[in-house]
Amino acid sequence: MSAAWLEEVEGLTLKGKIGVPYTWWVGEVGSRFLNGLKEEGKILGNRCPRCKKVYVPPRKNCGRCFVDNGEWVELGKTGVVMAHTVVHFEYPLQPAMPPFAYALIRLDGADVELFHMIKKDLERLRNGVRVEAVFAERRTGHILDIDSFRIVRE
Ligand SMILES: [Zn+2]
Secondary structure, three states, X not given: OXXXXXXXXXXXXXXXXXXXXXXXXXXXXXXHHHHHHHHHXXXXXXXXXXXXXXXXXXXXXXXXXXXXXXOEEEEOOEEEEEEEEEEOOOOOOOOOOOOEEEEEEEEOOOOOOEEEEEOOOHHXXXXXXXEEEEEOOOOOOOHHHEEEEEEEEO
């Protein structure tokens, strides 16, 4: 069968969307972290027994020492913005409506940054500013149980 007619037709594309629901087990360490947010309103990290680095979100292992992290640590709800970027354009699957900022936040007591959002007072946002976690009214065991961080002092 000849497909000669194809040579006379301009190829077109159609845009569509596929939604793929999925379930992902967050593991023992992730479960304790998310339950801490949901049930207790606490931000938990864990400490490497060798280098003493405190991770948040907590990690099963220390990536530097290759040993299991052990001791659980309750971190402060405040910290410092180490880096940020302000989002001005809406894009599918964003966790908030622009404008908002993604920020790497070094919580008090942690040795690594937590990736989260700042939604208000963006004109005051800069690296080095102190921020505080704002918990969601309804918590479900998700990183967005922390709704965002707010600037508390410049
Ligand atoms: Zn370590």
